Amino acid sequence: MKLLAIETATAQSAVALAEDRQVMATATRVDRTGHAGFVVSATDFALDQAGWFPDELDAIVVDVGPGLFTGIRVGIAVAQGMASALGIPLLTAISLDAQALAATTGHRHIYSVVDVRRGELAVATYRPVPGGVVRSSEPVLLTPDRLQQQLMSDPSDPLVVGDAAGIPEWVLRGQHRVKTGRPRYPSVRALLEIGMSKLERDNFHSDSAVPLYLREPDVSLNWEKLNPESPWSS
């Protein structure tokens, strides 16, 4: 089984190839606005490295977020374009899972955090289990304030993974039980692992790759514009 993983949910863009459980090639770049210039050329490069042709791919797995809206859409559009052109299944994973799965801890409660900008963080929590992690809370958007409260009231020892640059420094200051750790971005290898498990389990069902935004578009209704007053109404 030849699988391509596409990861563009954060400032990092990455692609990776695996044959069964063996990683064959990866390519990574960190550039907040560089997803679109990177992903297809990196995929081309990775396939070249592996000595594969596009039509040998069996499936594609893509990160649907949460994260940077434009990055997520670029990744999904690329994955959709390739999967439809090749007639192969498109599988999905969420960024917070791909990040938590790459964390290493024996006992700590994992807080997987992705910066979604505008003062909000996407957060889900995970418990480590042998061979992986189990999600213990669904992804939500939190303000740094709320994240701090949750960490403080967590009776276990939290491990925060994700791009710490998005978490204001004061959130973690003085919190001695809380550790921060790697990975900094969703792991493209973890993405491959999630995809491969889905492939093995789901028998080639394609997911509908819908972005996980967690936030409605920021639109202000302009009533004056919407319902212009007609000079002909008395």
Place this chain on the structure above:
Amino acid sequence: MNPLILAFETSCDETAVAVVRGTEVLSSVLSSQVDLHARFGGVVPEVAARAHVESIRPLTHKALVESGVHPADLDAVAATNGPGLVGALLVGHSFAKATAWARQLPFVGVDHMEGHLMAPRLEFEDFAPPAVVLLASGGHSQIVHVSHWGEYRVMGETIDDAAGEAFDKLARLLGLGFPGGPAIDLAAEDGDPAAVAFPRALADRPYAVSFSGLKTSVATFVRKAKAAGELPPLADVAASVQEAIVDVLVQKTMRAVADTGVKVLGAGGGVIANRRLRARLTEEATARGVKVCLPRPELCTDNAAMIGVAALLHLERGDLSDWTATVDPGRRLG
């Protein structure tokens, strides 16, 4: 043999996919977001980008099925690479580039305005340089001289609002809905275009147009007429407003035609769907012995067939994009 091109256009609020064979449209489908954005009184970039990513895959399937073309027979893939809304552009461009890569086909990035400019080729065999093309839409108003295929000189453009933008703002002043162009076209149907003589702002520069003065004078006229209880019927005011916009566009375009001595006039962009503008351009051009090539309204408004036919030119010249190509939301023609 004419190449088979799969083309994408997502620069604003229409997700559009088409299959063309040379200059022949085999299918041209779109998923309009007009209703979505009408709720907000304008195009909301984030709303547009979200809608594109939802509709692009099913729409591509539809375009291929309607064309009767087997994907394996495609020769190239093309997509708009600007100008437009960056988030919207990226969806179509990324999807298209990935499609091209997966099938190992040439990929062509196309300027949206070049698409509008080439749209007449889809319907008129004798649309060829040297020509003058009027491009008028919600984002642009330009008069372009095409000396040879691929050689464009913007002779003049708007110094304030684009024609489509002017229609939107004036429609709002008249209490009509969004988008303004079709609303005014409809409201003006039985009106008298000579009922109110609004000023024609013919800017100093010979081919430049301007609409902000018109907006001010319409606002003033309506306010005063209403206060005096002498407001003419809406149809007459709408027709007069429309005539003022059309007049400016037609006069400047015909001046460019006369000065360049071209015998071919083309047009593109959503505003060219306006019935009064079409009638006036046809009348004036015909009277001067100039061949007028106005695409049918569906090919004037944003569509992907125009991107396909513009890509044809680049393909013939080997002017291809590579896998690192991306979009340029602020790109300019010429």
